[in-house]
Amino acid sequence: MKYYILFGPPGAGKGTHASAIAEKYNLKHISTGELLRAEIAAGSELGKEAKKLIDAGSLVPDAVVEGMIESAFDTIKGVDGFLLDGFPRNLAQAADLNAILAKRGEEITGVIGIMISDEVVRKRIAHRAAIEGRADDASDETITNRINTYHAQTEPLIAFYKEAGKYYECNGDQGDIADNRARVLALVETIK
Ligand code: ADP
Numbered sequence: 002m003k004y005y006i007l008f009g010p011p012g013a014g015k016g017t018h019a020s021a022i023a024e025k026y027n028l029k030h031i032s033t034g035e036l037l038r039a040e041i042a043a044g045s046e047l048g049k050e051a052k053k054l055i056d057a058g059s060l061v062p063d064a065v066v067e068g069m070i071e072s073a074f075d076t077i078k079g080v081d082g083f084l085l086d087g088f089p090r091n092l093a094q095a096a097d098l099n100a101i102l103a104k105r106g107e108e109i110t111g112v113i114g115i116m117i118s119d120e121v122v123r124k125r126i127a128h129r130a131a132i133e134g135r136a137d138d139a140s141d142e143t144i145t146n147r148i149n150t151y152h153a154q155t156e157p158l159i160a161f162y163k164e165a166g167k168y169y170e171c172n173g174d175q176g177d178i179a180d181n182r183a184r185v186l187a188l189v190e191t192i193k
Contacts, residue, residue, distance in 0.1 A: 002107055003028065003082025005189070006089070008158065009115035010151045011144075012125035013173045015086045018115070018185045023084050025186065029077045032086040033066045038135075055137050058146025060154065063094050071101055082110065091154040095161055111192035112162040114170035115185060119148055121174045 003026065007015045016032060023030040037055060040048030051061045066088055074083070089095040102108050117125070123144060130138035137143050162168040171188045173181055 003110045004102060004107060005082065005084045005110050005192070006112040006162075007084055007086040007115070008112050008162075009173060010117060010119070010122050010155075011147050012122045012129065013115040013117050014125075014178070014181055014185075015115060017178060018182050019084055019086050021182055021186060022113070022189055026084075026189070027081040028084040029073070029080045029082075030084045030086060031070065031073050031088070033069060033088040033090075034086075036069050037061060037066075052136075056140075056143060058137065058143040058150060060090055060150060063091070063097065066090075067094065067097050067101070070098070074101070074105065089158065092157055092161060095158055109162070109165070109167050111189075112158075112168045113185065113189055113192070114159065114168060115173035115181075116170060117172075117174045122148055 005022070005026075005028065007019055007022070009015055016035075019030045019032070022028065037048070037051045041052050041055075042048070047065065051065065054061045070085070070088055077083075085098075089098050099109070126138050126144050129135070137147070159168060159170075169188050169192055171184045173185075175181070175184075
């Protein structure tokens with residue numbers, strides 16, 4: 002099985018390009034953000050707890066997202082692998098993911114980094130707020146906290162995966178969506 006991680010700051014285009022990658026390589030796309038928003042929409046206890054943290058621009062507890070990921074690995078069949086989007090998001094989650102995969106005799110195939118500047122993050126999220134109506138996109142304070150959370154907790158994963166020889170990166174804000182998608186797909190082709 003292949004295990005790809007789609008990596009990048011909020012608004013980098015992970016969700017936008019995920020389906021093209023997943024389709025090309027017969028992968029199941031798993032977005033922890035989408036799974037959490039589904040819990041919120043369903044009004045579950047987990048969703049209620051998660052909403053407070055998400056609306057503050059903080060991360061939800063590691064155990065919550067790790068449980069979602071493991072249950073997806075256990076239950077989803079008929080694919081050649083997984084495309085993880087928004088997970089892992091800190092070093093503890095990355096270490097736990099290695100352990101979860103090791104237990105199954107598997108390992109990370111590659112990390113696909115899509116990079117944009119903080120300025121582009123702000124523009125993209127402001128634009129998306131008007132289209133998708135996500136509460137965590139609507140407030141400047143939340144967006145600032147998410148950018149800070151990314152730099153403090155998520156960005157260190159780049160060095161972690163570089164060290165493991167698994168990090169691949171391209172730019173996410175040159176040209177239009179199709180240009181960026183082509184660049185991302187070309188990058189994935191280079192992962193062996
Ligand atoms: P984006 O990358 O566009 O900001 P996501 O949909 O990936 O949005 O995530 C939205 C929010 O869900 C995050 O700001 C965070 O609060 C929560 N979340 C998603 N994935 C994780 C994760 N792996 N660990 C902790 N919290 C997460």
